Amino acid sequence: MSTDTTNTKNPLVPYGLVKAHMCVSFAVILLVVLAGLGYSMQFIDLYPLKDIAFFSPGRVRMVHTQAVAYGWLANIFFAIVLYMIPKLTNKPILSEKLGWFVFWFYNTLIVLTVVLILAGYGQAQEWGETPKILDPFIAVAVVLYVVNVVTSIWRGRHEPYYVTIWYVLAALIWTPLVYVMGNFLPEYFFAGTGGATISSMYIHDLVGLFVTPIGTGMIYYLLPVLMRKPLFSHSLSLIGFWGLAFFYPMNSVHHYLYSPIPMWAQYASIIASVGVHVVVYTVVFNVIATMASDWKKVTSNVSLQFFLVGALSYLVTCIQCAVQVTLTFQEIIHFTDWVVGHSHLVLFGTFSFWAFAWIYYLFPRLLNTPIYSASLTRWHFWLSFIGIVVMDIDLLAGGLVQGFMWKSLAPFIDSVVASKPFWWVRTLSGVAILAGTVCFVINMLMTWRQSRLPADATVANDILDADLAKG
Amino acid sequence: MNRLERFSTIFLVAGFCFFIMSVLALGIAPALMTSGMPEDGGMPKEIPPEFQVYYKDLDEYHEALFLGRDIYIKEACWHCHSQYVRPVGGESMYYGAVSTPGEYENLLNRPQLFGTRRVGPDLTREAGKRSNDWQIAHLYDPRSTSPGSVMPGYTWYFDESTNPPTPKKEAIAVVAYLQQLGSWVKDGRRTVHDLNEITLPPAQE
Numbered sequence: 001m002s003t004d005t006t007n008t009k010n011p012l013v014p015y016g017l018v019k020a021h022m023c024v025s026f027a028v029i030l031l032v033v034l035a036g037l038g039y040s041m042q043f044i045d046l047y048p049l050k051d052i053a054f055f056s057p058g059r060v061r062m063v064h065t066q067a068v069a070y071g072w073l074a075n076i077f078f079a080i081v082l083y084m085i086p087k088l089t090n091k092p093i094l095s096e097k098l099g100w101f102v103f104w105f106y107n108t109l110i111v112l113t114v115v116l117i118l119a120g121y122g123q124a125q126e127w128g129e130t131p132k133i134l135d136p137f138i139a140v141a142v143v144l145y146v147v148n149v150v151t152s153i154w155r156g157r158h159e160p161y162y163v164t165i166w167y168v169l170a171a172l173i174w175t176p177l178v179y180v181m182g183n184f185l186p187e188y189f190f191a192g193t194g195g196a197t198i199s200s201m202y203i204h205d206l207v208g209l210f211v212t213p214i215g216t217g218m219i220y221y222l223l224p225v226l227m228r229k230p231l232f233s234h235s236l237s238l239i240g241f242w243g244l245a246f247f248y249p250m251n252s253v254h255h256y257l258y259s260p261i262p263m264w265a266q267y268a269s270i271i272a273s274v275g276v277h278v279v280v281y282t283v284v285f286n287v288i289a290t291m292a293s294d295w296k297k298v299t300s301n302v303s304l305q306f307f308l309v310g311a312l313s314y315l316v317t318c319i320q321c322a323v324q325v326t327l328t329f330q331e332i333i334h335f336t337d338w339v340v341g342h343s344h345l346v347l348f349g350t351f352s353f354w355a356f357a358w359i360y361y362l363f364p365r366l367l368n369t370p371i372y373s374a375s376l377t378r379w380h381f382w383l384s385f386i387g388i389v390v391m392d393i394d395l396l397a398g399g400l401v402q403g404f405m406w407k408s409l410a411p412f413i414d415s416v417v418a419s420k421p422f423w424w425v426r427t428l429s430g431v432a433i434l435a436g437t438v439c440f441v442i443n444m445l446m447t448w449r450q451s452r453l454p455a456d457a458t459v460a461n462d463i464l465d466a467d468l469a470k471g
Numbered sequence: 472m473n474r475l476e477r478f479s480t481i482f483l484v485a486g487f488c489f490f491i492m493s494v495l496a497l498g499i500a501p502a503l504m505t506s507g508m509p510e511d512g513g514m515p516k517e518i519p520p521e522f523q524v525y526y527k528d529l530d531e532y533h534e535a536l537f538l539g540r541d542i543y544i545k546e547a548c549w550h551c552h553s554q555y556v557r558p559v560g561g562e563s564m565y566y567g568a569v570s571t572p573g574e575y576e577n578l579l580n581r582p583q584l585f586g587t588r589r590v591g592p593d594l595t596r597e598a599g600k601r602s603n604d605w606q607i608a609h610l611y612d613p614r615s616t617s618p619g620s621v622m623p624g625y626t627w628y629f630d631e632s633t634n635p636p637t638p639k640k641e642a643i644a645v646v647a648y649l650q651q652l653g654s655w656v657k658d659g660r661r662t663v664h665d666l667n668e669i670t671l672p673p674a675q676e
Contacts, residue, residue, distance in 0.1 A: 043590075043621050053627040058547030120545040124582040129547075173486035181494060186582045192575020194502030195583035201498045203587075209490070245484075249493030253501070256585060258557035260572040265501040331559040335589040402589075407560045412592040417619045 012086035017099045021079035028071035035064035037430040043423035062122045062129040076355045077214045089156030106141040135183040146172045163237040167217030174209040193260045201252035208248035215351045232289035240282035247275035254325040273325040280318035287311040306357035313349030338399025341392045349388045367451035376443040383436030391429035398422030505572035513577030539648025553586035554595045567596030598654035606646040
């Protein structure tokens with residue numbers, strides 16, 4: 001990792017590619033939030049595009065989740081991995097041309113995914129609603145990306161690996177396997193209960209084996225750079241890694257507890273889910289302990305603040321996870337908004353926040369221009385933060401209300417009517433998140449515009465850090 | 472260099488073995504235990520009387536069931552309606568008999584449609600709970616039959632040039648699909664909420 005005081009370019013990093021993937025992710029996050037907000041308005045009878053088949057709320061919901069996983073997180077992760085790995089291994093990726101091919105190929109598929117889902121070709125696989133016809137192509141695109149990046153890791157194999165490489169490498173190997181398993185087995189080979197067993201594995205592995213390891217690898221790379229201090233403990237991070245590799249893949253069936261899936265499989269997945277505690281505490285402890293050495297830095301650097309909030313969300317979600325998978329809780333909270341709140345806290349509160357931290361660090365360095373407006377940055381941070389906290393508390397509470405009303409055997413419609421206040425608050429928190437996201441996208445756009453103006457060749461790193469104390 | 476940090480060890484152990492192990496132990500093994508698709512695909516053997524006006528032979532009926540199922544998928548009905556009854560929380564009193572693995576072994580359940588959220592009620596035991604007219608009206612305008620519902624109306628499956636709108640073949644297929652869900656359960660479909668209003672279709676066989 002470079003300790004230069006100026007923003008020098010590393011010839012091994014494909015900067016153009018990193019920038020391209022990142023810019024696409026900016027556009028997609030806006031789509032994600034709009035689709036989510038639009039869908040939530042159906043619940044309070046305010047859906048703006050009523051009676052249009054192409055914008056039916058059910059289809060818009062699939063666009064929301066697909067865009068989160070494959071448009072926003074995948075693109076920003078692709079960008080960050082392409083930046084981190086050559087720097088860590090000191091070896092180039094296989095081919096920049098291949099990288100560009102993957103960029104265009106993959107993002108064309110994402111556009112097609114959105115259009116085809118809206119046209120009515122969604123697939124019945126949670127988190128894998130990408131139309132059946134596109135699945136093989138997505139798998140090919142992912143494999144090509146993996147080959148491209150793993151080459152760099154392979155070329156650097158004679159040196160010991162920093163923990164980030166472990167996480168990224170494992171994720172890169174798992175992701176194509178997970179994708180093929182989840183999108184093809186339940187669709188063509190296993191019906192009903194058997195299909196549900198495999199589907200649940202996909203639902204969990206997408207988050208556990210793609211998003212989590214890359215996200216954790218990201219924070220382990222950037223945190224020491226920003227703190228100008230080594231990670232609190234490298235061995236702790238390795239324990240976390242092996243815990244993840246061992247426990248996460250077996251969490252799967254906890255998405256269908258009390259279902260007709262054999263009970264021993266349900267018990268096994270519950271035990272493995274509780275084992276996830278090991279992973280969470282190591283990661284969160286490592287992050288907080290590294291930050292604790294210099295809190296002043298944390299209060300002035302926006303990337304570190306996003307990291308901190310993300311790490312706390314991660315702690316909350318994962319404690320929640322290990323509690324809610326027990327059968328006692330499942331009886332009440334399964335099928336309710338509790339689960340929806342949980343997944344928003346994971347994918348927005350944790351991993352999107354970590355991605356934002358990276359963007360505020362990396363985007364100015366890619367463009368050699370400081371972030372356009374510190375006040376827009378502040379707005380983005382606080383609106384997103386308040387939005388996700390309110391949304392999560394609201395959905396957890398709403399989930400409990402729904403669960404207990406069902407248990408009381410009240411007519412079903414009563415639980416729907418009782419949920420409406422919670423759905424109002426959910427939509428309002430979504431408005432806050434949308435406002436934050438608009439600030440973010442405008443900020444990035446203006447930063448890009450500013451970078452087109454003539455400027456000095458190199459800018460000091462200190463200026464590039466999005467500093468909350470300034471402006 | 473620490474042996475544990477060598478590329479080949481990581482690759483073999485973490486990247487592959489744990490994952491494959493989990494897929495075999497918690498994916499494929501339970502899946503094989505519960506699977507047993509009949510050779511004919513486990514589809515219904517006769518047309519329920521109230522659908523005989525729409526479908527003249529079994530093939531047409533099966534085709535309609537698949538069409539209904541495909542609409543159920545493409546409109547993401549399964550995101551808000553689950554399809555399994557749990558043995559807890561009084562659900563059998565709410566929806567009907569608890570689900571068993573065997574009853575999902577038919578081609579309509581590939582891909583599976585268990586669902587993970589109930590914005591609306593579970594549909595595994597829907598057959599015969601409500602009339603076809605109720606289902607059609609509910610599909611067109613859910614609030615006309617269920618005040619307070621947040622379900623969107625699926626007006627594009629209706630011919631709106633007539634008054635009242637007439638259901639297209641897609642709408643009827645959706646109802647055929649819904650009225651088939653749980654039709655194989657002879658007893659245990661009655662629940663606390665529909666004991667009085669229930670009109671069961673004639674028992675099959």
